[in-house]
Amino acid sequence: MSDAPGPDTPAVIEARDLTARFGSNTLFRHVSFDVRRGEVFVILGGSGCGKSSLLKLMIGLVPPAEGRVGILGTDVWSTEGAARLALLKRLGVMWQQGALFGSQTLLENVEMPLAEHTRLPAAARAEVARAKLGLVGLSEAADRLPSEISGGMLKRAGIARALALDPPILFLDEPSAGLDPITSAGLDALIRDLSRSLGTTFVVVTHELASILAIGDRCIMLDKEAKGMIAEGDPRELRDHSTHPTVRSFFRREAA
Structure with a gap:
């Protein structure tokens, strides 16, 4: 291209x-x-x-x-x-089915790498996670569970989580x-x-x-x-x- x-x-x-x-x-x-x-x-x-x-x-x-x-x-x-x-x-990885945690919202899923690998306070983690969801067009779905969204949205959420640490x-x-x-x-x-x-x-x-x-x-x-x-x-x-x-x-x- x-x-x-x-x-x-x-x-x-x-x-x-x-x-x-x-x-x-x-x-x-x-x-x-x-x-x-x-x-x-x-x-x-x-x-x-x-x-x-x-x-x-x-x-x-x-x-x-x-x-x-x-x-x-x-x-x-x-x-x-x-x-x-x-x-x-x-390195960020998105697995075939998204591999999101079903009991957590999309926002919480994207926050997880930040909680594990950074010292950001909770408010800052949430802000970064919302920004990543915005990048993949899921700003309005941040508080939904994986079971409440479509397959395409699951893939996008998986990409947002993979982007969490800016790899x-x-x-x-x-x-x-x-x-x-x-x-x-x-x-x-x-x-x-x-x-x-x-x-x-x-x-x-x-x-x-x-x-x-x-x-x-x-x-x-x-x-x-x-x-x-x-x-x-x-x-x-x-x-x-x-x-x-x-x-x-x-x-x-x-x-x-």
């Missing part, structure tokens, strides 16, 4: 020769890529290819069998103690999953707007083709059969010019 960060933009994430293995099952091997500051970077592929596992590996939840991940100049898996916690506090990098796991096309398009627009207005780097895991083309500056594609990465680049370029049969089938919605 025309306003996307260019090739000279510094990388904030560096993944090198990553392999994910669970027992005797290898999901993918030798996956390497960079994520540039301020871009919307998409991890895509069919079901079972290891997209969500790659996300968990990047944010420090699952160790790689091989390889390394550097985020903001720090090696995720060789850093321990206070330094590791300091790094993880600079420079946000990870979104299947943000459009389960949403109708209109709601999904609205969420795509929100992600684009936040990326450009805040300068935040987004790493988005999805297999939703419309969302990939709407929000992605660059992407990588994982493949279950190849057990690795089979494409990297601008998703629109891959759609129009890739000669790899699996990549072409994915972007053109053709049966394999």
Whole structure:
């Protein structure tokens, strides 16, 4: 996209020769890529290819069998103690279903990271949380419970909570999953707007083709059969010019 960060933009994430293995099952091997500051970077592929596992590996939840991940100049898996916690506090994560606490209002959900990781007084935490809800269009829903809002609003609230500590990098796991096309398009627009207005780097895991083309500056594609990465680049370029049969089938919605 025309306003996307260019090739000279510094990388904030560096993944090198990553392999994910669970027992005797290898999901993918030798996956390497960079994520540039301020871009919307998409991890895509069919079901079972290891997209969500790659996300968990990047944010420090699952160790790689091989390889390394550097985020903001720090090696995720060789850093321990206070330094590791300091790094993880600079990452925001929105899980597939929002993962909000059902007994708390949206405002209380967004306040939680602030209560845990800052010394802000209660009034200041509430003010920051309301501001984050405002960023995602949920100012009027601050006092509602998760059970009282729609699926699209749940996703937006999850993004607001991920933004609570002003992290420079946000990870979104299947943000459009389960949403109708209109709601999904609205969420795509929100992600684009936040990326450009805040300068935040987004790493988005999805297999939703419309969302990939709407929000992605660059992407990588994982493949279950190849057990690795089979494409990297601008998703629109891959759609129009890739000669790899699996990549072409994915972007053109053709049966394999």
